[in-house]
Amino acid sequence: MIAFVLTTAALTAARLRLRALAARDRVLFRTLYADAATMRYIGRPLSSAQVEVSFCATLDATRKPRGPRFFVIVEQHRSAAVGLCSIRRISMRERCAETGIMLVRGACGRGYADEALGALIDAAFRALPIDTVWAQYRRANTAAACLFGALGFSEADGWRPRGARLRLCVSIVQRPVWRMQSNQPERGVPMSNTIGSNVIGFLENVGRSAALRHASREQLLQVMQREEIAPVLRSALLQPQRMAIDGLLGVRETMYCTNQGTKLPKKAPPKKTPAKAPPKKTPAKKPAKKVPAKR
Amino acid sequence: MCVGIGITLGSHLTPLARNYIEKSDVVFAAVSDGIVELWLSAMHPDVRSLQSLYGEGKSRMRTYREMVDLMLAEVRAGKHVCAAFYGHPGVFAWAPHKAIEIARREGYRAHMESGISAEDCLYADLGIDPGEFGCQHYEASQLLYYQRRIDPGAYLVLWQAGVIGDKALARVATDNAYRQVLVDRLAEDYPLAHKVIIYRAATLAVHAPRIERIALGKLAAARIEPPDTLVIAPARKLVPNTKMLRRLTKLARTHA
Incomplete structure (x- = not known):
């Protein structure tokens, strides 16, 4: 069985960080689900007892390998939890998953929903065997319609994923559309795509050109000037440390750990097995106890 | 298909590996760094990084198994899958070997193309x-x-x-x-x-x-x-094996 792997390791947006829902998030959960204004397009606000039951059930469900994944949205600058977003109803058969988001009242209208869902859907498409992400909301919820529209979702044309409620509006985004519109391998890349591809193109040329492969610093600078690479990038590219260029391109220097793990030896070597037999005969142990006395 | 993209960006990718990457439905990537991943992403519209599977404190064996699961999920969905690993895909790399083994066992065609390690x-x-x-x-x-x-x-x-x-x-x-x-x-x-x-x-x-x-x-x-x-580097001079040398000399004489 495939466990759904959606880690929070790389789930960051410009101003936000996403982390997995944990037991300490009970207060946030109550703030969201017991608040009438936040719940107006979702359902009746929950009572304290209902919040408690719902929170425990949600936490339990997230611990299952194929359960929903709930993430707490945290403001990076003050480490405050401002909402929840999720990927759930992950279907291997239909190759789709549902997403959703709730923000506390004070965090609405700041573009947080767009940022958080952008990072989450990016991660979902990277990590899950799905081709479609869908969302459902009440038609009256114009904020949700605008949000999903801005993210590239469109109304599902007659397609109803399992779990979608009949009266709700269903919007979907498919993997190729998401890829095309994001147009960058990672969200949050600070340099423009043109500049990034310019640098990658230059590096590829150097890598495959016999004339440039072992070129001097001056020769490389000339080529970079000819290819109109920005001065800040030229200098960063020629530094022996990778930090500068990786920072400018918004990528991590070393991403992998290793790709192989060495197996540890199994308990005892086989030779020792016969030695384990005597302890079964209880009387035989007696002489052993006398050993310290010999010292 | 598991391919190696070599170590140095632009220098080591073989024409065959590039072709596999370009022709597949889905490309999974486990590469050395972010710039190499950007480069690979430009070769195919659907390159999925396996990097997010690593995590501090998380067993790498679990990560490798998850890599295999992800790749095979697409294979089972009927897609042509290419997994691009840095260096050689079969050297110090558990997931490509395992993925190929399982895919073959399930009746799919699976193959590894070497890369510069x-x-x-x-x-x-x-x-x-x-x-x-x-x-x-x-x-x-x-x-x-x-x-x-x-x-x-x-x-x-x-x-x-x-x-x-x-x-x-x-x-x-x-x-x-x-x-x-x-x-x-x-x-x-x-x-x-x-x-x-x-x-x-x-x-x-x-x-x-x-x-x-x-x-x-x-x-x-x-x-x-x-x-x-x-x-x-070696710290000791090679010690001649006189017994074997004598035997070989004797053999050479008999065959002369």
Whole structure:
């Protein structure tokens, strides 16, 4: 069985960080689900007892390998939890998953929903065997319609994923559309795509050109000037440390750990097995106890 | 299909590997760094990084299994899948071998295409010919976990020294104390003054490889990161095997 792997390791947006829902998030959960204004397009606000039951059930469900994944949205600058977003109803058969988001009242209208869902859907498409992400909301919820529209979702044309409620509006985004519109391998890349591809193109040329492969610093600078690479990038590219260029391109220097793990030896070597037999005969142990006395 | 994209961006990708990447429905990527991943992403509209599966404190074996699961999910969905690994996809890489094994067992066609590995770069950059004195390769932790016999008359190459001794396979790096255990083990076969080379192949053609020579006795305090490899030159002259030589001389005479 495939466990759904959606880690929070790389789930960051410009101003936000996403982390997995944990037991300490009970207060946030109550703030969201017991608040009438936040719940107006979702359902009746929950009572304290209902919040408690719902929170425990949600936490339990997230611990299952194929359960929903709930993430707490945290403001990076003050480490405050401002909402929840999720990927759930992950279907291997239909190759789709549902997403959703709730923000506390004070965090609405700041573009947080767009940022958080952008990072989450990016991660979902990277990590899950799905081709479609869908969302459902009440038609009256114009904020949700605008949000999903801005993210590239469109109304599902007659397609109803399992779990979608009949009266709700269903919007979907498919993997190729998401890829095309994001147009960058990672969200949050600070340099423009043109500049990034310019640098990658230059590096590829150097890598495959016999004339440039072992070129001097001056020769490389000339080529970079000819290819109109920005001065800040030229200098960063020629530094022996990778930090500068990786920072400018918004990528991590070393991403992998290793790709192989060495197996540890199994308990005892086989030779020792016969030695384990005597302890079964209880009387035989007696002489052993006398050993310290010999010292 | 598992392909290797080599080590140096632009220099090592074979035409065949590029073709597989471009023609597949889905490309999974486990590459050395972010720039290489950007480069790969430009070759196909659906490149899915496997990097997010790694996590500090998470067993790497779990990560590797998840890699296999993700790749096979697409294979089972009827897609042509290409997994692009840095270096050679079959060298120090558990997931590609496992994915191919499972795919074949389930009746799918699966294949591995070789790539230029860090080992290949090492021979070129350090000017080492493994045929000269022989060359032993060990995963660094394995050298400590098991009783292995080192031949100090040959080259010794230790891989993954940056995470040596991490029994839980959950760390991104291990520290000096772990490397000291390695030094103690190596001191059984080499003098502490013997030079060890810390080597790292260049992933970008504008950079030079890391080649740093350091005395074995100072290795514990050195900066060794996960991509680094340790290379130890022979410390002993080859000892002739007179018995075998005599036998061979005798054989040559009878066949003359």
